[in-house]
Amino acid sequence: MIRLELAGANTRVHSTLCGACPQGPTGCCASPPGVEWSDIGRIVSLGGAGWLLEQMAGGSLRPGQRGLLMLRVEPRDSDGRALPKRCAFHGHEGCTIPPERRAATCNYYVCDDAFAHGGEPSGNPEALAGRRAHDALVDLYGRWDLELAARIREGWPDGPPWNQDFLEWLGREHERLASRAASTAPALTPR
Ligand code: SF4
Ligand code: SF4
Known part of the structure; x- marks a missing residue:
């Protein structure tokens, strides 16, 4: 089953798979x-600037070419055996951070298997x-x-501070872009 929480740029898509x-x-x-x-802008617009700086200081997030990169860790089981690598924010019961602190992809991405499981091929309306x-959302965040x-390259040619x-x-940039898109993304607007 696919379940949708429509909320503009903060929309979430869930799959039981x-x-x-x-x-x-x-x-x-x-x-x-x-x-x-665009994710960083969204997190900041939802009150997460201090949290981002804390995670950068702690090493869970580090600067990359297109924003920030999440640390991958290799946890161990109770016998000391290495478990597969995963996001540093992943815990025993899934993601340990709230949706407003995640990359938008974490909130809206589900794979083709999940859509198929949710009944997309047979026309299930929610799927x-x-x-x-x-x-x-792929289109919106890609454009943003x-x-x-481009604006960062122009404003900070040696990289942002x-x-x-x-x-x-x-x-502020995220809020500007989101308000501009509000009326042009009907697939993301609750009826
Ligand atoms: S949902 Fe995103 S932030 Fe949370 S554990 Fe998974 S990859 Fe990490
Ligand atoms: S690979 Fe597909 S089924 Fe697995 S967690 Fe990702 S979206 Fe869900």
């Missing part, structure tokens, strides 16, 4: 996505709406990242 993921117990969190410029929302990357002011600028 994730609880028994065919890729293994860590599912998608074995390969965490980047926290890209079809989930696919529309998923595709709209290109626009923000990664301080509170820069994060707050990204937060």
Whole structure:
């Protein structure tokens, strides 16, 4: 089953298949996505600037070419055997951070197997709406990242300073982009 929580750029798509993921117990969190410029802006706009700086200081997030990269860790089981690598924010019961601190991909991405399991091939309405929302978000965040990357190259040719002011600028940029998109993304708007 696919379940959709429509909330514009903060929309979430859930699949019951994730609880028994065919890729293994860590599912998608074995390969965490980047926290890209638009994700950082979204997290800041939801009150997470201090949290981002704390995670950077602690090493769970580090600067990359397109934003921040999430640390991957190799936990051990109770017998000391190495378990498969996974996102540093993954715990025994799944993600340990709230949706407003995650990359948007963590909130909206589900794989083709999940859509098939949710009945997309037979036209299940929730699965079809989930696919529309998923595709709209891929498109939206992709465009925002290109626009923000160009503005960052222009404003900080040697790379951004990664301080509170820069994060707050990204937060304001996210709000500007999200308000511009609000009326043009019907697949993400609750009826
Ligand atoms: S989206 Fe697909 S690969 Fe990812 S956790 Fe769910 S079932 Fe597994
Ligand atoms: S932030 Fe959470 S949902 Fe995203 S990859 Fe890490 S553990 Fe998974």
